[in-house]
Amino acid sequence: xxxxxxxxxxxxxxxxxxxxxxxxxxxxxxxxxxxxxxxxxxxxxxxxxxxxxxxxxxxxxxxxxxxxxxxxxxxxxxxxxxxxxxxxxxxxxxxxxxxxxxxxxxxxxxxxxxxxxxxxxxxxxxxxxxxxxxxxxxxxxxxxxxxxxxxxxxxxxxxxxxxxxxxxxxxxxxxxxxxxxx
Amino acid sequence: xxxxxxxxxxxxxxxxxxxxxxxxxxxxxxxxxxxxxxxxxxxxxxxxxxxxxxxxxxxxxxxxxxxxxxxxxxxxxxxxxxxxxxxxxxxxxxxxxxxxxxxxxxxxxxxxxxxxxxxxxxxxxxxxxxxxxxxxxxxxxxxxxxxxxxxxxxxxxxxxxxxxxxxxxxxxxxxxxxxxxxxxxxxxxxxxxxxxxxxxxxxxxxxxxxxxxxxxxxxxxxxxxxxxxxxxxx
Ligand code: SF4
Ligand code: SF4
Numbered sequence: 001x002x003x004x005x006x007x008x009x010x011x012x013x014x015x016x017x018x019x020x021x022x023x024x025x026x027x028x029x030x031x032x033x034x035x036x037x038x039x040x041x042x043x044x045x046x047x048x049x050x051x052x053x054x055x056x057x058x059x060x061x062x063x064x065x066x067x068x069x070x071x072x073x074x075x076x077x078x079x080x081x082x083x084x085x086x087x088x089x090x091x092x093x094x095x096x097x098x099x100x101x102x103x104x105x106x107x108x109x110x111x112x113x114x115x116x117x118x119x120x121x122x123x124x125x126x127x128x129x130x131x132x133x134x135x136x137x138x139x140x141x142x143x144x145x146x147x148x149x150x151x152x153x154x155x156x157x158x159x160x161x162x163x164x165x166x167x168x169x170x171x172x173x174x175x176x177x178x179x180x181x182x
Numbered sequence: 183x184x185x186x187x188x189x190x191x192x193x194x195x196x197x198x199x200x201x202x203x204x205x206x207x208x209x210x211x212x213x214x215x216x217x218x219x220x221x222x223x224x225x226x227x228x229x230x231x232x233x234x235x236x237x238x239x240x241x242x243x244x245x246x247x248x249x250x251x252x253x254x255x256x257x258x259x260x261x262x263x264x265x266x267x268x269x270x271x272x273x274x275x276x277x278x279x280x281x282x283x284x285x286x287x288x289x290x291x292x293x294x295x296x297x298x299x300x301x302x303x304x305x306x307x308x309x310x311x312x313x314x315x316x317x318x319x320x321x322x323x324x325x326x327x328x329x330x331x332x333x334x335x336x337x338x339x340x341x342x343x344x345x346x347x348x349x350x351x352x353x354x355x356x357x358x359x360x361x362x363x364x365x366x367x368x369x370x371x372x373x374x375x376x377x378x379x380x381x382x383x384x385x386x387x388x389x390x391x392x393x394x395x396x397x398x399x400x401x402x403x404x405x406x407x408x409x410x411x412x413x414x415x416x
């Protein structure tokens with residue numbers, strides 16, 4: 001039987017969730033025996049080369065590219081998992097949700113205390129750049145998400161237990177210490 | 183000594199003093215009934231509804247209902263726990279709870295209840311409401327994004343003359359906690375500290391205090407809320 005295929009991505013996240021995945025330490029050796037990785041920053045495969053079983057999504061959706069990538073993951077993966085606070089509820093990027101987008105951009109590129117070089121008052125306007133969304137959206141408000149692993153980042157044991165449960169089909173172990181929101 | 187009132191919680195025999203509420207009596211008998219707005223020795227508000235129990239098929243808040251002789255209280259049953267989780271989820275989506283950046287994280291009772299019930303995600307859509315914090319006081323910072331409107335501060339944070347430092351303003355959706363800036367102008371460090379303790383969440387903060395205990399050493403990192411209430415055999 002071929003191994004289950006895992007894909008991962010970081011949308012509006014900080015890569016902390018991916019770091020936490022690496023925090024499973026030497027169990028990573030067991031993991032690569034159990035599963036095969038496809039599109040993921042971990043193996044640097046940039047495009048899907050096959051249908052995947054499990055997609056791990058770090059980060060919420062703050063721009064049009066995030067939405068596109070998330071939709072592609074939904075198409076390519078049988079099971080999608082929101083990994084971490086940002087995927088689940090927008091996380092720290094969503095702190096901007098109460099502030100009009102124009103104000104955010106002006107603060108970042110014109111008025112912020114660290115802005116010094118932008119004398120021509122240029123705002124990012126290249127067609128290549130993804131459009132910012134009005135708000136940062138939790139992933140499950142954009143596509144259907146099957147499972148949620150909270151934490152900032154989710155504890156390595158939580159990610160490990162979830163992957164093992166998904167691969168074996170056994171019920172997931174959820175000790176009190178591993179489900180935390182920070 | 184007055185006669186004790188005999189009653190049961192989930193079939194366990196318990197005894198209450200006359201006039202005691204179900205919640206207080208439960209604690210005395212070593213039974214944990216989850217709550218958020220309840221504070222020991224303070225007039226109950228019955229506002230959060232987490233302590234809802236079932237008596238004779240009806241829901242009632244354990245913090246406001248006095249025990250009656252022979253009462254059969256249902257507490258730790260799936261139906262009630264499901265309702266409690268639902269309230270907790272609503273509290274999470276109706277505020278702005280960014281736990282990773284919150285001073286109260288690890289010591290927060292709302293978060294601790296979510297942990298107790300293994301809440302992985304609220305079932306309701308996040309509202310991201312606009313709430314204005316108040317940083318006008320020298321010692322206190324009020325972050326309304328996290329306020330769950332439990333009225334603990336209104337009932338328990340008072341000056342030497344018994345005047346409340348906090349009050350509600352507005353109505354309905356706009357209801358918000360507000361600090362009386364005149365009364366609180368010269369608030370002592372102790373009272374400011376106490377106010378932060380009294381708030382179950384991270385809405386009342388003492389300025390320049392926060393993130394003092396490392397992750398792993400905070401109140402609810404390893405121990406579930408209520409797990410210190412041990413069953414007593416009487
Ligand atoms: S008040 Fe509690 S639930 Fe809200 S952000 Fe802070 S720790 Fe999280
Ligand atoms: S500020 Fe804290 S104590 Fe006061 S009503 Fe809000 S949550 Fe309750």
